[in-house]
Amino acid sequence: MADPSVDVVEGCRLPVLRKNQDNEDEWPLAEILSVKDNPGRKLYYVHYIDFNKRLDEWVTPDRLDLKKLQFPKKEAKTPTKNGLSGSRPSSPERDVKRKAESVSLATQVTAATPVPSLPSSxxxxxxxxxxxxxxxxxxxxxxxxxxxxxxxxxxxxxxxQPGRKRxxxxxxxxxxxxxxxxxxxxxxxxxxxxxxxxxxxxxxxxPRMTGSLVSDRSHDDIVTRMKNIDCIELGRHRLKPWYFSPYPQELTTLPILYLCEFCLKYVKSLKCLQRHLTKCNLRHPPGNEIYRKGTISFFEIDGRKNKAYSQNLCLLAKCFLDHKTLYYDTDPFLFYVMTEYDPKGFHIVGYFSKEKESTEDYNVACILTLPPYQRRGYGKLLIEFSYELSKVEGRTGTPEKPLSDLGLLSYRSxxxxxxxxxxxxxxxxxxxxxxxxxxxxxxxxxxxxxxxxxxxxxxxxxxxxxxxxxxxxSEEIVDGHERAMQKRHLRIDPKCLHFTPKDWSKRGKW
Structure with missing residues (x-):
């Protein structure tokens, strides 16, 4: 049992009990991000150090190892020129080091999930x-x-070294x-x-910081580090968000956030959703259907013509993308939504967005496969479709960096x-x-x-x-490639693509 006399505050670090992938107990080091005083006992929101933020969770005191509690270190304060307290003055060496570290972080594209290397004979x-x-x-x-x-x-x-030619x-x-x-x-x-x-x-x-969910770490405060939505009901699926998403604050206290699976409008209760469905005439994403083969379809949505849908899509996507923060100006972007058809309509599977005009040859700004459809080949299908569009446009393309851990795995594959x-x-x-x-x-x-x-x-x-x-x-690489291709059943058929690229530079403000 946790010792109630020990005051665990925000910023403390200590081992926390969790289950690993093999359902075995482990005690990784975690940081306390928030403390909630519930009637009867406290709850602690923890981030496991060196683990992806989607594993962050609320834990009870009995899961804390208080014997190894580390209190947050207080930064040394020194008087400033004005006589006011402040951080210690910086030195030229420290400034150079900090600048080098920031450049290194800006240029890295790494995966939080370890990436296995392909064996080679x-x-x-x-x-x-x-x-x-x-x-x-x-x-x-x-x-x-x-x-x-x-x-x-x-x-x-x-x-x-600088000046050395290679x-x-x-x-x-x-x-x-x-x-x-x-x-x-x-x-x-x-x-x-x-x-x-x-x-x-x-x-x-x-990486250039643009996109329909532009990366901006300046807003990475204690609020955005914590999940604020407990559960989302989208059609026949209930999704557990991985990360923070800036939905209206009054909706973050609800046990379930309800979304219309066709227009992605969010409402606060099931009754409100049922009332909305009697008025919503959509059975597919707004925009033009530019690809259909079997039950798979792709719809092209203009971020300017369908602004409400595009913003709702970005809000939903932010729940599962950590390295981005919401960017409300969707006018410069196109959204390509992949759907799966059944008699009830076209259900969203995933999407990617791209800039209408990109000077860096980016053909993808943000890309996401919703959790219920992951590990089924849909992510690779989205990537393949983005390159098929690039082929029609007659240009090469690359995704915007940095990529998420799962995005990097998918693109490398x-x-x-x-x-x-x-x-x-x-x-x-x-x-x-x-x-x-x-x-x-x-x-x-x-x-x-x-x-x-x-x-x-x-x-x-x-x-x-x-x-x-x-x-x-090597023979091992050849065999591994052939086995991987045998499992890749979903492929884009260029004959089913009906897409005419537009010259957005001649369209004024799109």
Whole structure:
């Protein structure tokens, strides 16, 4: 039992009992974000350190390990020039360090959920000939290659110093595929080409903070760190929100928030919802249906013409997207809602939004598959559809960064399968070895060149041997790819897409 004499306050840290994925007890370290005085006993809202915020929850005192309680540290205060108390004065060294850390955080795209690496038999069968290189820029010399290994173990390459030139592997290098008739392994050579002026080493640049749910950590206070909606009823599903969403405050105290599954209007009671349904004539999202195959349909919604629906969609999406905060100006965005049809209507499965005009070639601003439909292939279908639109538009695209942990997993999986599908389908012509460039891969798939290169690095295919860049498709990678494609039953059929891109630059204010 918790000791009532111990005063657990906001900011304290201590181990908290929870169940893991195997339904076993564990005591991870957690931070107290809020304390609620309920009649009879207190409740504590905790955030598990190094865990995703969607696992945050209210706990009872008996789940707290008070023996290891850590009280919040008080920051040292020093007088300022005006004689008033304040934080200690900063030093030039601390300012430089803080600036470097902020830049590092701004440019990282990491997953909160650990991402398993794809196994490769190249590390085992060809380790002595082709040293493995993971998540590193392209190497140009043997000296740089030796910097990558310590006792034969690959390590991350230290970034180049300012003023030091490093020759990147250009995007027009010829990729030659040598097929081995006695094995399913393939070796792809990346031949050095002209110096590329663009930064195509797979390192993400600092993300531009725009989107229908624009990322803005300046509002990341104690209120937005806590879930404020207990439950949402959407059609035949009841959803437990993962994160904060700025619904009207008077609705956050309700046990259940009711949403119309067709127009996404929110109401405070089931009776209000039933009364609304007698007036709501929608049985599908507003906008144009631009794709239908079987029971799957996609609707294109203009954020200016259907502002109420778009804002309600963003409110719902914010419940399951942590790295975004709500952005009410939906005019510059298009929303593509995927639905599943049954006799009662078109039920929302997920959506993605994109800017009408993007100077950075973003083809997705926010993307979400609702929890009841996750792990069923719908997320990858949304991603595939976004690239099909890019193909029709005749351009390459990339999602806005940073990606959520689940979004990063989905995109990495899609990029890997799409690129491996291209490489494995290459065939020789006139008896010559098949060849393809990174630019051609990008043009065929509409995946931006930087994403193509970073995916090859993530798959650990890029190696360096005798002054050449090579890619090795091992038998294990080929088998793993074929098994993954057999499970991928949902695919976009371009013949079912009826989409005409618009030139928004000539439409004034859209």
């Amino acid at each position: 190249a590390e085992a069968s060809q380790a002595s000939v082709f040293p493995a290189i993971r998540d590193t820029p392209f190497i140009k010399s043997r000296d740089e290659h030796e910097q990558l290994t310590t006792n034969g173990t690959p390590r991350r390459l230290i970034p180049s 020759k990147n592997c250009g995007t027009d290098e010829m990729v030659k595929v040598f097929q081995n008739n006695n094995s399913r392994c393939s070796t792809i050579y990346l031949l050095p080409g002209e110096d590329s002026q663009d930064s195509s080493d797979g390192i993400p640049t600092a 899609y990029w890997s399968q799409t690129i491996l599908e291209i490489l494995m389908d290459l065939k020789s012509e006139n008896g010559e070895r098949p060849q393809i460039t990174i630019n051609e891969i990008s043009e065929i798939t509409s995946v931006k060149k930087e994403d193509v290169i970073s995916t090859l690095q993530y798959l650990n295919l890029i190696n360096y041997y005798k002054g050449q860049y090579i890619l090795t498709l």
